[in-house]
Amino acid sequence: MGEMPPAYRREGDRVLIELRLDTAQQLFDNRDPAPFHDKDLDPAAVAYITEAAMELPPDARLALVIHLPATAPAAAAAPDLGLAVSRFFAREAAMTARVLRSLLADGRLALLIGFAFLAACLGLVTLLTESGIDFGWAGRVVAEGLVIIGWVALWRPVEIFLYDWWPLLRRARLLQRLAAMPVELRSDM
Secondary structure (H helix, E strand, C coil): CCCCCCCCCEECCEEEEEEECCCHHHHECCCCCCCHHHCCECHHHHHHHHHHHHHCCCCCEEEEEEEEECCCCCHHHHHHHHHHHHHHHHHHHHHHHHHHHHHHHHHHHHHHHHHHHHHHHHHHHHHHHHCCCCCHHHHHHHHHHHHHHHHHCCHHHHHHHHHHHHHHHHHHHHHHHHHHCCEEEEEEC
16 A cells, blocks of 8 residues: 555544534535435535545545534434435546546547548648649648648547546546545544
């Protein structure tokens, strides 16, 4: 396992991501009218949890521990809270996977269009150069311009297939890890 940042406690084989809240409801986005199990988490809580998970080694077993004051009703909400957190991160992982599939589909379409455009440009260059007409320097400029613009048309598919999909895949995997982590409520004395 990789180096563990000192800010995180371990319990057994699990690394704890800990939150201290006044009530369990603070974990949720109060603007979301969805039922409890399908409610979005508070954006600040999501940012904290995901950033903490990104700091930890990818093979670390994670657990989310939510500390509540002793006066807060915690025991009855524990299974529901864990289910709500798991569902939220599972929805986010599924959405990220859909975005990734859509990006790759766009990349395939862009690749097809780019190659067709490149073929058309190279065909025009062939017509210009083999027509037997001497267009002089202007013809050479147009021919070279067509070759360049044809290759530039492949820029976007190359960008998608070389660079753009990796961050989405990494995020989807992170969100799947977070969806699978256990959630525990603890009452602070």
